[in-house]
Amino acid sequence: MIKSFFFIVRIVLAWLLTMMLIIILWTALTHTNDVAPAFLLGGIVLAFVITGAFSHLRRVRLIAGRVDAGTLANRQRRQIEIPFEAGEAFDLLDAAIRELPRIQAVESARDSLQVNAKVGRPAPYGRSVLGAFNPSTWFGHTRNQILATVTPGDGIGSVTLICEPESGAWSDWFRVDDGSNLENAEAIARAITRRVAERRRNEQKASAQTATEKELTVARLSLLQAQVEPHFLYNTLASAQYLTRSHPAQADEMLGHLIAYLRHSLPRAEDTLSTLGDELERARAYLEILKIRMGARLGLQIDVPESLRTTPLPPMMLQTLVENAIKHGLEPKAAGGTVWIFARRDGTTIAVTVADDGQGFSDAGSGTGIGLKNVRERLRLVYGGEASLAVVANVPAGVAATITVPATAGATP
Template sequence: MFKSLAFILRIAIAWMLVVLLAAAIWSDIPLLGRMEWPMIIAGMLTMALVVTGASSHLGRVKLIAGRIDKEALGNRQRRQIEIPFEAGEAFDLIDAAVRELPRIQQVESARDSLQLRAKVTRPDNYAQVPLGRWNPMRWFGTPQNQIHATVLPGRDSASVTLICEPESPAWTDWFLVDDGTNFENAEAITRAISRRVAERRRNEKNAAAQTATEKELTVAKLSLLHAQVEPHFLYNTLASAQLLTRSDPLRADEMLGHLIQYLRRSLPSADNEMSTLGAELERALAYLEILKIRMGPRLSVQVDVPENLRATPLPPMVLQTLVENAIKHGLEPRTGGGTVWVRARRSDDVVAITVADDGDGFSTKNSGTGIGLKNVRERLRLIYGANGALSVVANFPSGVAATLSVPPALPPVPGQEARHV
């Protein structure tokens, strides 16, 4: 109540001084100055309209802001808004928020200097105003507001200084009110920025959730493929071992030893956990040794993987998939068999792991469905992003060479830095 009375009293005193000055000038006019009643009536009418206008301003500000204080009552509003984006994105955000205001005009946007100016026409909040343009509360200015926004760049975010004020000079605040329109504009822009930041965060969260879902689906597909392929290989190996126990027990024992090694590397691991090149190489070599017993001299294996690269993180089964492809689609269809090469090299920040064969190469008959290679590419994309790749090219003079390109260390988990900030 005290703040409301003080506000009305301030405006009334300012207008009283204007009325007294006008009365002094009137009294100095010859003949007319002797008539005091016109000035008394004009003064009383002016003060009545001023008090009424100030009271109306108080009521509307309380309706809009829900409170009466110095900040809400002021004709000129200032906001300092922190936006968790870089300066260019923050400027685009404030520019879009200002352009969405109703009755916006003359938007001047300078992205290089990170400044924005605009004019806003005031709404006619009330159908009729006493005395219309002769009402003293409508003097000294035009019914327009202006907006000035400046973006200050920061290290990881930007700060926006927002000013909403009448178009008239500051001295008119002693005599005029804006009916809370600048408070409305400042709050509307702040809400629009908050809504857009929240929408951006939701989109990022949804994108992260979608990526996680895609990863889960890929792992599920790989698990299904693994479940389909592994039993088939297991049954064939056991059947071969059973036959060898009758004719060549030593080779049967060797085959079962390699099978145990293969299962030791296969069964305990989970498809959603990272393995290493060394562990995956042991699994692949156990698989190849079993096939060497089954295929005999038709299969030759050459491995060139330096010890210092065997700790390279690698998704489970990706190397195994390439080795199985080399056998099934390259060497098994050939009567004379062939050779499988497994080679790894590091160049700068990339580890290249190549599985090559000298089999039939790219042919429609033995090309397969491509599901295995598709799963490998998808897993590399989800884990490494643009830093992981799979290339499959023709080997010279025959066969196919498939190369995995991965970083020597795991990339950071997406979203960890954002949560830390």
């Protein structure tokens, strides 16, 4: 109440002193002592001024829910912290200002991180019946203006927002803005808060979607492994049983390779990467078993430098490429063939290739089966766009599949 009282008294005194000065000047210039009409006109003006001040108080209370020196002022200042880099914060701020009602002109400079705008002032109580005779329109302009500046910080953008009338500060002694600048400042702050919250929701949604895709891919890989391994184990054990009667030494060798294969196939924690060395040992054990079963129809050549064997690699990827080479390349070919596994480092990437000289694309397909689809999807989830799978024709026959991963991998599957 005290602040409201002093606010009204300040405006009334400003108008009263101005009118008294005008009356004194008028009597001095006209040499007349009849000031009654002037006092009558002054009383009418003061009545409208007091009415306008009370209306301003009421509207400010409706907008802000309180009346104090900060809410009553025609000029509003806000300091808003946006948890984005300065460029993103500026884009968000610029969009929020451009969507204000009655926006008339916006000048934005992204390099200097500033936005200037003009905003039409509303007529909350409709057009005044006095029109140009309304004393509240005698000083200053009927528009507001906005100046917003983004100050870069450590991962944030600090916004300084100023909403004020398009007139000098002296006019605040005579005019009220009916809370329009308070309304603009609050509207921009709300728009920024809403946009930040929407951005966070979208990020959480994208993160949840990525996690779901990851779970689906892992489930597909587990299903594929569950379908392949029992079949492989059954055939291997059946072959070992047969060899125990005719070739015990080969049976013993096959079971040794099977043990090595199973040792490297033990389940890993979901967030743990394997290494190229471990995956290579699994693939070698698998191929050695098949060499016993296929005999001279299967050849194997491995060229992987010792320095690259510690390269992080998602489990089962190399195994998938080896199984594809056998299933689609060499088994259908009567004469069989050779599987090559080699790895090379090229700058910041490491390429691991599985090649064969089997049937090739003509009979083996174009490499778009479920196994290769899962490999591509897993690479995307683990490394984003930093890894790839390329499947091309081998020369003179067969297929070559190459996985390329970062040389230093800090990702998790």
